[in-house]
Amino acid sequence: MTSPFALLQLPESFDLDAETLERNYRALAARFHPDKFAAASSFEQKQAVMMASAVNEAYRALKNPIDRAATLLKAQNIDADAPEHTAFDPEFLMQQMEWREALADAQSEQNHPALEALDTEIRAAQTDLFQSLRQAFAATEFEQAAQLVRQGRFLDKLRKEIAAALP
The missing domain is CATH 1.20.1280.20 (HscB, C-terminal domain)
Structure with missing residues (x-):
């Protein structure tokens, strides 16, 4: 499975350039918009819908700093949102x-x-x-x-x- 960073062609880093994130997202969203595949085969239409969904999910995961941090931690095999983590200082x-x-x-x-x-x-x-x-x-x-x-x-x-x- 492709990481959100790789999909949106961004470095795996907590600090992201918001403009680059937005620009890369918009380019991919336009490229895979399902309307562009209206005349394509049903397989290509399904692929476009799947890619559009993946691009939207990647953007959501990277736009919010907390979600971005959780995504980086998952790459380290750490699930920050796991239910067993309830202790706070x-x-x-x-x-x-x-x-x-x-x-x-x-x-x-x-x-x-x-x-x-x-x-x-x-x-x-x-x-x-x-x-x-x-x-x-x-x-x-x-x-x-x-x-x-x-x-x-x-x-x-x-x-x-x-x-x-x-x-």
């Missing part, structure tokens, strides 16, 4: 509880400025986490990267919940 657990409480309070009060402030705070935490991921991959500290992926999943989920609570 106490400091992150405390922060997580504080954010959850702040979200619940802001939602119950329909306090949009508080929700926006919480989103800004969590976005800053994500930026710090992405920098820590860069450092972990640069130092080949894959277990540390896996732990950061799990924390990043929580931050992603929390930001989605905040977005859903905002008008």
Whole structure:
């Protein structure tokens, strides 16, 4: 199976050039768009649909930094999202509880400025986490990267919940 990096002709690295990712994705998506194969044989149509799907999945996996990190870890035979990995350091657990409480309070009060402030705070935490991921991959500290992926999943989920609570 071709890696998302190979499919999109990108280096296997946490740091990717967003413009190159976008350009390579668009070129492949256009090349394999099923509409281009409307007059082709059913086999060629199926191949085009499969390639279009693979290109879309590769793009999804590489566009989001947390998914990209998880993809890099899978290449190291590390499944950061495996259910047995549920331990977090106490400091992150405390922060997580504080954010959850702040979200619940802001939602119950329909306090949009508080929700926006919480989103800004969590976005800053994500930026710090992405920098820590860069450092972990640069130092080949894959277990540390896996732990950061799990924390990043929580931050992603929390930001989605905040977005859903905002008008």
